[in-house]
Amino acid sequence: MLGSRIDDDRGTATAGGHRKVPATPDVAELRVVRKTPVADGVLTLELAAPSGGRLRDWTPGAHVDLALPNGLTRQYSLCGDRWDPFTYRVGVLREPVGRGGSAFVHDELAVGDVVGVGGPRNNFPLVPSDSYLFVAGGIGITPLLPMVHQAELLGADWRLLYGGRRRASMAFLDDLAAYGDRVLVRPEEEFGLLDLAGFLGDPRPGVRLYSCGPAPLLAAMETVTAGWPRYALRTERFLAEERGAPVRTTPFEVELARTGVTVTVPPGVSVLDAVGEAGVEVLSSCRQGICGTCECGVLAGDPDHRDSLLDDEERAAGDTMYICVSRSRSDRLVLDL
Template identity: 75%
Template sequence: MEQVDARWRSGTDRTVVRVQDKVQVAEGVVTLTLTAPDGGRLPDWTPGAHVDLTLENGLTRQYSLCGDRWDAHSYRVGVLLEPAGRGGSSYVHEQLEPGHVLGLGGPRNNFPLVPAESYLFVAGGIGITPVLPMIAQADLLGADWQLLYGGRTRSSMAFLDELSAHGDRVQVRPQDEFGLLDLPAFLGEPRPGTPVYACGPAPLLAALETACAGWPARALHTERFVAADQGAPVRTTAFDVELHRSGRTVTVTPDTSVLEALAAAGVEVLSSCRQGTCGTCETTVLAGVPDHRDSLLDDDERAAGDCMYPCVSRSCSDRLVLDL
């Protein structure tokens, strides 16, 4: 097996994969098929899961798994080219080739599919990727479902051939042909027991939150590409973070994240997005009150206060005790 960079072995859930195949599936979208270098079994996953890929240029990015979850020997991810991004997608599109070896973290699932007899799915652009395995799971269980899929143009929308097999359960609505998605018409009247799953750009998710205002609590499940605006932090003064395992204390100043303060003190916490959207840096809180500033936890999880994402979250109390 190829020699692997040591940074890919920084966490217990890290492994390596080889790019088996790279396919253009839409304008600006490629899929990567990933396999273990020795052809062995990859970790199991569930619909909604994502992996962290550490690219050969050192960048780490998150991609939703969009292949067959019952295929134990390969993963599939879809990657949208974002010219104004931070360089990860450009590297994948322009330099990554079959045969290259990548570091892989996860899978992790912050967007799990809850059991139900019916579902409504909404996808915008590359947000279709986590929805594909959800549809397969709903089909497997015999649940009723409908999908509303939007994008800039038909040519930019990936996996249309695969989705065509589902007939009129899938509504494909390119913006240049239909305008903005008609969410109220698709959702209809609130349906108790029918969760709504959505992934896509922030304006779409904001519109969905408005459209689902009359639905039962927690009916809407979303996954974000970009962190939601959390407003100003609760406190603007420094606070201390006690590391329970080592007994050390690290001071976090107002202009430094908890993650940055830990790194400066030589404490490595596996991280990726640094926006509070991927869940990679989840850390257990043993004492203190976190100031949750992520886009992952729901209200009950925030109230519990037993975990936090140190890349963005801070502290309401003078001291936090973390399981580090």
């Protein structure tokens, strides 16, 4: 559901017609064991280890990187049962104007195919609270499904507002029906735009707000919650936020503390690419500053944060950065690489 790009051509053929993606230390090989339509234009993939072994644990809000057999890497939120140690489930929306990842999953990826799976990683964690309000738009329901399940298990007070263009295009309605009136399903064709102010009510302490969906929904959420306590609202985006020009328009140096190598990063070249050219490989995926894969510790210097993940407090701390998009304010950065 997150932003994505072409990484490299990892696809290879194997005997029997099943396609395979070689594993790397952070990428496991998992097999597609089920492919299920769940709404118009939406399907789920269930993935398991070919050996039947246990998968890595995950928490609500986590996503995985899928390295597809055609060489594309895409991020999808885990939306299955986190207590099932042997299966991951992700939901995939067919994007009519996408860059080929969702079309490949819908049209070509088959049960039995092997994909590379990186993670899970969680940039959208469910923090402890006695009360939650969840707002989903379209495929943005996927990271919120495990959250509402967790809130229910913990006995928290929670409600979910779920919008989409048409009821037929809204996935997981059967799953959500079990929660009764805690869930408000509001297709736009029946109800118009979501009544965010009416659903959220007046600002009050002790309530955590979680929202995932298209950019207009998240912008509206930020506007409506402007008077809420700081950090009450947490969001996850499909695409990176618009960024202005970098602070620096001149080259800067990056010292790699573990190797002692220093590289010069000129304008127009990412830190990720510059350190890669110096022989230091950093796992990356989206190259938009939204997936969190390329996070690096900052030991010295002043980063120019250009990601869509860190909040204001984390940016002010300056001790980590996403090197696919972020740059430097200072002449020199020292990274924990």
